[in-house]
Amino acid sequence: MPVLVVGADTDVGMATVGALLARDGELRAFVTDPGVGLLLKEKGVKVATGDISDASHVGGAATSVFSAVLVGLAASDDRERSFAARPVDVARAWAEGLSDAHVKRIIWIGSPSLAEEAGLAKCAPEFAIVEVEDIHIAAKQVAELDERAQL
Secondary structure, eight states: OOEEEETTTSHHHHHHHHHHHTSSSOEEEEESOHHHHHHHHHTTOEEEESOTTOHHHHHHHTTTOSEEEEEGGGGTSSSOOSSOOSHHHHHHHHHHHHHHTTOSEEEEESOHHHHHHHTGGGSSSEEEEEOOSSHHHHHHHHHHHHHSSOO
């Protein structure tokens, strides 16, 4: 089943993409950095590049995706955003885009409070949170969650 990693151009996102590449199935990445996008394409990942704060960009990348992995850091780092300034507004844009794309499963990597404030759990039938203490452990946890029949 197709999986999309939003914020794949962060350290956590790259580790997550690496962990998910080991599985069968389509893997997509949403990035703002075209250079990282080229590296991911070389690994066989389908890449969408756009404004991470634009719900329509994220929703377009999520079309026909079963799972979306959201890297919370990408909502608050120093990348340029045209449609939202605050991390919660970026996460709300992700929620809108994923809801519009009818994504079935959302795995949030980051602070539970930001995910809760953005209302991400209401956007898909299945929702899970992975907190980041070590990026490689978080990436492994995401891969394990993705393999489950149900969260």
